[in-house]
Amino acid sequence: MFSVTSRYHGIETARLSLPGGREITYVRRRFLPSGAPTVVAVHTVSQGERLDNVTARYLGDPERFWQLCDANDAMRPDELTSETGRLLVIPVPQGGL
Structure with a gap:
């Protein structure tokens, strides 16, 4: 259903049956990885x-920004590059390339 580089790859889907027979398929909740990530680099903003350029440089794919969000406990991606000098943890890439 989702690309191997997607944050939703491998997450179970479920179905909701509505009155009248209509069914809605949805992706179950995604939980953040537990524990500290394995760090391969630290980047100074x-x-x-x-963020897409940082992610492309270190993880090889600008759409993997969510891995940096997970590793740096950021709910909003723009938080990561809004402050010059911020240190970003760069984790080991997850999923396939």
């Missing part, structure tokens, strides 16, 4: 830097 530069002024005007974009």
Whole structure:
């Protein structure tokens, strides 16, 4: 259902049956990984830097920004690059390339 690089890859789906026979398929809740990530690098955010560029540089795919969010306990991706000088933990990439 989802690409191997998606944060939702491998998460179970479920179905909700509504009155009238209509069924809705949905993805179950995704929980953040427990424990500290395995860190491969630490990146210092530069002024005007974009998260997709950081992610492409370290993880090889700009759409894997969510892995940086998970590793840095960020609910909103823009939090990660909003402050110049912030240190970002770069985790071991998850999933296939």
